[in-house]
Amino acid sequence: MKAIVITSPGAPEVLQLKEVEDPEIKDDQVLIKVAAAAINRADTLQRQGKYPPPKGDxxxxxLECSGTVEAVGKDVKRWKIGDEVCALIGGGGYAEKVAVPEGQVLPVPPGVSLQDAASFPEVACTVWSTIFMMSHLSSGETLLVHGGSSGIGTFAIQIAKYYGARVFVTAGSEEKLAACKDLGAEVGINYKSEDFVSRVKAETGGKGVDVILDNIGGPYFQRNLDCLNIGGRLFIIGFMGGTQTQVNLSALLARRLTVQAAGLRSRTKENKAEIVSEVEKKVWPAITAGKVKPVVYKYLPLGEAAEAHKLMESSQHIGKIILTV
Known part of the structure; x- marks a missing residue:
């Protein structure tokens, strides 16, 4: 098969389309003939040598793909050859074929094209596991999403609104904020021209928001604490701004705040299967109903993975970037 190979850690140009060995499937895995794979920020870190795949992947x-089941292991019960699916994977999406544990495979949601289905698994599992399974966002609460126009952000806006939350976002341009509002964000804050803490306080009568989903890390840590409501929950999923900070911890005590952080890729296959199962039960109905839609900025052929990474790192996109196979 053909796959995108990282020839050495470095700039996007190190991504090269090469002939490689087909993957071998284990007894509990399915072999997917890939139709599309979506780009994630984590892929750019892997390309730079900063985020290696878990052992065995x-x-x-x-980290996510869609396609058609080409073969199944002897212990696989649910899937059969010819099924159209999408999947959460630990690696290998930028290829013509990938082997995936059965529990990390999802049906393509009705009404969504096979290619667009690749845009859902990673963002759906990330958002559902963090702000719903762990931070327990509920109807009537407020959610602040940093980077509202990203793949994670555009999905989080839609699913949080579907479940009755009031959504605030930060983004770096008026165009991006307008796109977020079209998806259901109630309050848009341009972080380049406005202090998000002051705006959050003004929009909530001084109370603050209940849950924050943050991918910036260190530079936002204190400000995130400053704009949480009593009982508020901060969930960190990335460190685009860095990992170091100084913080005044008194707010944690005074307002009974919770700080959590988690990645998805390094979890066990059992834990991933649990999340995928929850996503199918709780998120797929919203997609089927047309209340959560794929937000795709651009489609590029597999051989142009380097261009896709350049686009991702430019941060000009709104929503997902997809490689078609």
Whole structure:
């Protein structure tokens, strides 16, 4: 098969389309003939040598894909050859074929194209596991999403609104804020021209928001604490701004705040299967109903993975970037 190989850690140009060995499937795995794979920020870190795949997962980049089941292991019960599916994977999406544990495979939601289905598994599992399963966002609460126009952000806005939350976002341009509002964000804050803490306080009568989903890390840590409501929950999923900070911890005590952080890729296959099962039960109905839609900025062929990474790192996109196979 052909796959995108990281020839050495470095700039996007190190991504090269090469002939490689087909993956071998284990007894509990399905072999997917890939139709599309979505780009994630984590892929750019892997390309730079900063985020290696977990032991046993494919060395090729790509954390989510869609396609058709081509073969099944002897212990696989649910899937059969020919099924159209999408999947959460530890690596290997940027390829013509990928082997995936049965529990990390999802049906393509009705009404969604096979290619667009690749845009859902990673963002749906990330958002559902963090702000719903762990931070328990509920109807009537407020959610602040940093980077509202990202793949994670555009999905989080829609699913949080579907479940009755009031959504605030930060983004770096008026165009991006307008796109977020079209998806259901109630309050948009341009972080380049406005202090998000002051705006959050003004919009909530001084109370603050209940849950924050943050991918910036260190530079936002104190400000995130400053704009949480009593009983508020901060969930960190990335460190785009860095990992170091100084913090005044008194707010944690005074307002009974919770700080959590988690990645998805390094979880066990059992834990991933649990999340995927929850996503199918709780998120797929919203997609089927047309209340959560794929937000795709651009489609590029597999061989142009380097261009896709350049686009991702430019942060000009709104929503997902998809490689078609």
């Amino acid at each position: 494919s060395e090729y980049p790509g």
